Amino acid sequence: xxxxxxxxxxxxxxxxxxxFLECVQDMDHExxxxxxxxxxLGLRLIYFSYDVKMKExxxxxxxxxxxxxxxxxxxxxxxxxxxxxxxxxxCASSLSDTLRGxxxxxxxxxxxxxx
Amino acid sequence: DAKTxxxxxxxxxxxxxxxxxxxxxxxxxxxxxxxxxxxxxxGPQYIIHGLKNNETNxxxxxxITEDRKSSTLILPHATLRDTAVYYxxxxxxxxxxxxxxxxxxxxxxxx
Numbered sequence: 001x002x003x004x005x006x007x008x009x010x011x012x013x014x015x016x017x018x019x020f021l022e023c024v025q026d027m028d029h030e031x032x033x034x035x036x037x038x039x040x041l042g043l044r045l046i047y048f049s050y051d052v053k054m055k056e057x058x059x060x061x062x063x064x065x066x067x068x069x070x071x072x073x074x075x076x077x078x079x080x081x082x083x084x085x086x087x088x089x090x091c092a093s094s095l096s097d098t099l100r101g102x103x104x105x106x107x108x109x110x111x112x113x114x115x
Numbered sequence: 116d117a118k119t120x121x122x123x124x125x126x127x128x129x130x131x132x133x134x135x136x137x138x139x140x141x142x143x144x145x146x147x148x149x150x151x152x153x154x155x156x157x158g159p160q161y162i163i164h165g166l167k168n169n170e171t172n173x174x175x176x177x178x179i180t181e182d183r184k185s186s187t188l189i190l191p192h193a194t195l196r197d198t199a200v201y202y203x204x205x206x207x208x209x210x211x212x213x214x215x216x217x218x219x220x221x222x223x224x225x226x
Contacts, residue, residue: 004158043159043216090158092214103149104214106158 003027006091006107013114019078021110023091032074033092033104034058034066043090049074081114088112119203124221127197133190135220137203140184146207148179150188151216152199159202159216162188193224 007022025032033048035058045058047066055066063085067075074093078085088111092104120138127133139148149164163170163177165186170177176189190197202219 042218043214088156092158103161103164105161109156109158111156 004091004093004105004107006089006110008110009108011110011112013078013081013112015082015114017078017081017114019081019112019114021076021078021089021091021112023074023076023093023107024072025074025093025105026072027093027095027105028071029093029095029105030071031094031102031104032068033094034064034074034076035090035092036060036087037090037109038087046076081112083114086112086114119205119217121201121203121217121220123218124223126223126225127190127193129195129224129226130192133193133197133222133224135188135190135201135203135222136185137188138185139203139205142183142205143207146205148177148183148186149204149206149214150175150177151202151204151214152197153202153219154196154199162201193222195224195226198222198224 004025013019034046035043037043044060046060046064047058049055049068052068052071065077088109090109091107094102094104147164147166150162151159153159163172163175165177165179179186200219200221202216204214
């Protein structure tokens, strides 16, 4: 079974703090993603990565950065947390297979509260 | 990616089959139909996907109409643990593209 592990389920931080959200996958997937999910807005893509040291902006990258130094690990960084970054953060990974279709596997999510 | 339309909510009696419909009338020939579900406060879980043919796995069956304009996800014997929001997504298989989750169908399995 594919496993995508997010380091924390719940996190409480103060405004202005630097926040690291870690995600690890164990299936040697090339692609990794960070989404945030807010009520009424669905899932929105923040950043994604096709390979080690590669990153691409998603729909809402402002206020975030990412790091992918190893294939299995994708980190989301909030440089200076703000209250409007209070949200559920979801990490996903996928292995693109043009014959079978690519499937994204999600972690359990990290619920971040910024006070 | 083609737009999908799902009913906002459905109920199903425990032990009965749950049939969740999805309309995707603008689907193009190279777009797959994916189904995910999200149980409250957890990440989305992949269920099944298909292109043209009906598909079955240990979780569910996917029935795609011949014209591919609609599909139905079937949970053959619903349990209380199947209570979740179910998302139907239509997309082209591209290298690492994101999934766009709409509002889905909130399925409640009733004892």
